[in-house]
Amino acid sequence: MINTSFEQRTERRNRLIGLLRSETYWKTSDLREQLGVSQRTLMRELAELKRAGYPIESERGRGGGIRLNGRWGVNRLQLNHQEVVELILSLAIMESLQSPLLTSNLKAIKQKLFQAFPQEQRSAVSNLRKRIMIGSNAGADTVSRYVTPEHTISESIAEAFLEQYGLEIDYESDSGAQTTRVIEAHYILLNWPIWYITAWDHLREDSRMFRIDRIKNARIVASRFSLKPIEDFIGIYTPYYQSI
């Protein structure tokens, strides 16, 4: 074959990278045969890959060969909007946990993920991150009464929070009384393992905090809200929070 189309060449290049990853050592003669190209063309392709930053190493002479060094690649990963958001939030939360195994590289991963976003969307992601805070551990008495919220409820809450929709909830207060109110979920606070919503409460016309596990039902209300600055809320919950 004398000439190849753009797509064929793209596929050939991907196959080459795959081959290099699948074995630690290759001779050009074997690669050439696998790809069905001449040795000259193979060398050109390898040179281009090197120039593009692939860590390709080679050794000349008897017993030599081509090697792709140890970096693993997560390529062509396609995530949608919400998946990316969850991924980044997960990492931010993990980082705040200060677990002994994971702290070393999480910052770098987050940075890379962040930079993988198209420029225009970065500020949107960064704003979202600012709306989630990690607090200290909840006290033992608080935890003992912890109830995992229904999954269907959680989805409404998550959507309302992310997309800034109003939310109508049935809420059971500390004393056990149940009320129905419309809230705007501005911020989220995690006091492990309890999640709180810091919201504008249209019933009381004031900022309130709601324990998510005490929300018995949640329905999205069509109206959108715009964010209030965090200072409007900061007085209403216990200290020890940190913005992520």
Add this chain to the structure above:
Amino acid sequence: MINTSFEQRTERRNRLIGLLRSETYWKTSDLREQLGVSQRTLMRELAELKRAGYPIESERGRGGGIRLNGRWGVNRLQLNHQEVVELILSLAIMESLQSPLLTSNLKAIKQKLFQAFPQEQRSAVSNLRKRIMIGSNAGADTVSRYVTPEHTISESIAEAFLEQYGLEIDYESDSGAQTTRVIEAHYILLNWPIWYITAWDHLREDSRMFRIDRIKNARIVASRFSLKPIEDFIGIYTPYYQSI
């Protein structure tokens, strides 16, 4: 320009995708101008992208245009070995937390990440995940005495665990007595917020559990160990664990 090199065309295609992502609506005349190609070539390029699976939609007639539908992409993300491992572990741990905001898509993200690995490395990752377990919350009395371990120590421990090296530790027992022993870190258990190592203890010649925050010093010993099955360890710690 009559003809373009493979690399120029690759860059042009990437730029086109970038443009489509940056604005919700484009007219072909504007895209054509941005890319510096003829309208005919642009249409060909768009057709190829569609065939390759990009969700490109278009509307004819007055007021029409080209639109890339809503999926965000995290492309060309290059992470190294340890970064990928940490990323996957983070997601697994987050999933086990059952937080109301994040559970819905984490499984899908994990799956995609996992499948982004080269075939041969998947089993390695999967094995590593099996060595980390998430337990219940630690009791309040345990937590109250929690100390964040030194960062330099954590790094040794993490490396020894990941790479299966022996580890010499100075350990302070419950009673306050300090001993030095060589251990093999086979499994990790998280009872929030306390991390434990389930290890073979060469001092006692038996399986033991060590609280990571009670490890005062840690040095890697050159010798590698091979994994023992989890059944050999399962009797020695409190119930309520789940493998991730």
Add this chain to the structure above:
DNA sequence: TCTAATGTGCCAGTAAATGGCATAAATAGC
């Protein structure tokens, strides 16, 4: 009906990619 937009078929020019060959350069074994 007119206008503005996407979509398609055809053709000729050309530059980029290919393969082949010769040769350099480095390494290992003897």
Add this chain to the structure above:
DNA sequence: GCTATTTATGCCATTTACTGGCACATTAGA
């Protein structure tokens, strides 16, 4: 030091895939 093996580079003729231009079809709004 000699030989075999393997990566690396330069040059040239061939060819073919890409491009632009033009004409025209198709769709939708004003």
